[in-house]
Amino acid sequence: MHNKTVAELARELDSGTVSSLELTQQLLDRIKKEDSKYNSFITVTEEQALADARAADEQRAAGNATPWTGIPFAHKDIFCTNGIRTTCGSRMLENFIPPYDATVTENFRKAGAVCLGKTNMDEFAMGSSNESSYFGAVTNPWGLDNGEKRVPGGSSGGSAAAVAARLVPAATATDTGGSIRQPAALCGITGLKPTYGRVSRYGMIAFASSLDQGGTMARTAEDNAMMLNVMAGFDPKDSTSIERDVPDYTATLNEPLKGLRIGLPKEYFSDQLSPAMEEQVRAAVREYEKLGATVKEVSLPNAKLAIAAYYVIAPAEASANLSRFDGVRYGYRCEDPKDLMDLYTRTRAEGFGNEVKRRILVGTYALSHGYYDAYYLKAQKVRRLIQQDFANAFKEVDVLMSPVSPSPAFIQGEKTNDPVTMYLEDIFTIAINLAGLPAMSVPAGFVDGLPVGLQIIGDHFAEARLLNAAHQFQQVTDWHQREPK
Amino acid sequence: MTISRENIEKVAVLARIQVDDDQVSALEKDLGNILDLVDQLGAADTDAVEPMAHPLDAIQRLRADEVTETNQREAFQATAPATEDGLYLVPRVIE
Numbered sequence: 293m294h295n296k297t298v299a300e301l302a303r304e305l306d307s308g309t310v311s312s313l314e315l316t317q318q319l320l321d322r323i324k325k326e327d328s329k330y331n332s333f334i335t336v337t338e339e340q341a342l343a344d345a346r347a348a349d350e351q352r353a354a355g356n357a358t359p360w361t362g363i364p365f366a367h368k369d370i371f372c373t374n375g376i377r378t379t380c381g382s383r384m385l386e387n388f389i390p391p392y393d394a395t396v397t398e399n400f401r402k403a404g405a406v407c408l409g410k411t412n413m414d415e416f417a418m419g420s421s422n423e424s425s426y427f428g429a430v431t432n433p434w435g436l437d438n439g440e441k442r443v444p445g446g447s448s449g450g451s452a453a454a455v456a457a458r459l460v461p462a463a464t465a466t467d468t469g470g471s472i473r474q475p476a477a478l479c480g481i482t483g484l485k486p487t488y489g490r491v492s493r494y495g496m497i498a499f500a501s502s503l504d505q506g507g508t509m510a511r512t513a514e515d516n517a518m519m520l521n522v523m524a525g526f527d528p529k530d531s532t533s534i535e536r537d538v539p540d541y542t543a544t545l546n547e548p549l550k551g552l553r554i555g556l557p558k559e560y561f562s563d564q565l566s567p568a569m570e571e572q573v574r575a576a577v578r579e580y581e582k583l584g585a586t587v588k589e590v591s592l593p594n595a596k597l598a599i600a601a602y603y604v605i606a607p608a609e610a611s612a613n614l615s616r617f618d619g620v621r622y623g624y625r626c627e628d629p630k631d632l633m634d635l636y637t638r639t640r641a642e643g644f645g646n647e648v649k650r651r652i653l654v655g656t657y658a659l660s661h662g663y664y665d666a667y668y669l670k671a672q673k674v675r676r677l678i679q680q681d682f683a684n685a686f687k688e689v690d691v692l693m694s695p696v697s698p699s700p701a702f703i704q705g706e707k708t709n710d711p712v713t714m715y716l717e718d719i720f721t722i723a724i725n726l727a728g729l730p731a732m733s734v735p736a737g738f739v740d741g742l743p744v745g746l747q748i749i750g751d752h753f754a755e756a757r758l759l760n761a762a763h764q765f766q767q768v769t770d771w772h773q774r775e776p777k
Numbered sequence: 778m779t780i781s782r783e784n785i786e787k788v789a790v791l792a793r794i795q796v797d798d799d800q801v802s803a804l805e806k807d808l809g810n811i812l813d814l815v816d817q818l819g820a821a822d823t824d825a826v827e828p829m830a831h832p833l834d835a836i837q838r839l840r841a842d843e844v845t846e847t848n849q850r851e852a853f854q855a856t857a858p859a860t861e862d863g864l865y866l867v868p869r870v871i872e
Contacts, residue, residue, distance in 0.1 A: 391852040488832045502831060531838060600817040611792060620865050625858035631868050641795035649794055654811050656792040672828030674821050679829060712810045728832020
């Protein structure tokens with residue numbers, strides 16, 4: 293059962309060959325037995341999951357099933373879950389039990405899905421390797437058979453590893469600079485970062501509010517479409533949520549791709565990309581040509597500035613968002629503060645890890661008196677240049693294709709000494725967040741036995757087209773079905 | 778670009794993060810490297826470009842001026858490190 297997709301499990305549940313309770317128990321047992329190798333879960337909610345599974349079976353018996361009724365899945369530990377600990381990978385929130393649900397959490401509850409627990413992540417979603425989690429690094433299921441402990445990518449590394457290891461068929465995730473696509477690529481699964489504003493950010497612990505977007509992780513494009521059907525939509529509780537109709541994302545998966553115009557941004561096939569990776573990505577594009585797509589080179593001349601703009605804007609917004617962790621209203625508080633200033637400064641020094649502190653300091657510096665124009669305003673201007681590049685490209689083509697990461701999953705500890713080396717991991721993903729565009733990572737081959745992701749980028753609100761393109765690719769390839777040993 | 782020791786200490790106070798003396802040199806190096814990366818922005822010609830705050834240039838929505846929330850003080854304060862009589866407790870501020 294653990295090898296089945298969400299769509300397959302929905303059919304099994306529907307035909308009565310398995311109950312949600314049986315399925316849930318099976319996967320919980322599997323997590324108990326296997327997850328010590330990966331550390332992909334921070335919290336497993338066994339009792340709640342079994343109760344939810346029983347309730348789902350009753351719903352189904354009463355004839356009130358949705359496509360998600362009784363399907364087990366997991367939440368990234370960034371989505372608030374009422375009554376269930378939500379840590380965001382931080383000591384600061386080690387014992388935080390939210391008194392409310394995120395809108396995404398509520399949507400899955402209403403659909404009858406069964407949450408098995410909360411997945412590990414880089415602290416406050418700041419990282420590309422899942423090594424900054426207070427709850428320990430996550431290990432990629434790929435490479436373990438060679439005795440290598442590789443990173444799963446980040447920040448949604450727990451979700452990606454759990455899906456790749458067949459502990460859950462699907463998991464929620466978030467993406468601020470690549471945090472869905474890069475771990476999906478490194479773990480050989482399918483992930484989607486939707487258009488900014490498509491999925492509610494209410495109750496999703498904030499990192500950089502103009503970039504953060506919740507999204508989906510599963511093994512197939514079809515399952516990603518089923519997840520987005522539950523997650524997408526206008527939410528009055530999120531002031532940046534977009535009021536716009538939500539299509540049925542599964543309805544257009546089978547549209548033929550004949551005539552699809554694909555653009556290859558030449559800046560994303562640079563010398564930063566290893567030749568072996570490039571060959572896999574180009575082979576995937578050739579599959580699309582066989583499916584009737586046309587391919588041309590396009591240019592994103594300002595893409596090279598994306599990392600620089602991001603490392604002003606994201607830390608600046610983070611420094612403001614994370615000011616709420618003051619040791620007063622919730623979260624960690626230091627022992628025996630001698631005065632209010634000591635309470636604030638020691639709580640934050642002890643509660644946050646090094647990467648989070650670095651980013652808060654950079655952001656505070658960029659926003660401070662005398663530097664605001666040179667850094668923050670300048671970065672926002674460059675952000676517009678980057679967005680205009682994409683807008684120009686989408687006048688000529690329907691989707692853009694590129695690699696997701698410059699290299700496959702690296703060994704744990706390899707990039708932890710120099711923050712900037714780690715930042716370059718997101719060189720092909722970060723501009724998409726600055727432009728607010730939707731993009732996917734789709735399994736597209738292997739290099740040295742490690743998965744390679746193909747990035748498919750669409751214009752704003754083109755999620756259905758991306759899912760269609762990914763699904764059609766998955767009808768003629770089997771990279772997404774490969775299982776780590 | 779380098780960032781001076783004094784600047785790091787000033788920013789740490791603004792950010793309300795205690796930085797111990799033995800951490801400053803590592804921060805000088807790391808923040809300096811990050812600012813070097815960021816300095817690439819200087820190469821871009823942005824004279825006639827409007828800053829972009831929202832990817833879709835959406836504007837802030839206004840809602841009707843109606844009460845929509847209920848008082849949940851007890852539930853919210855249950856997560857606080859220290860409260861008394863509905864108040865958050867902090868070290869004495871006024872002597």
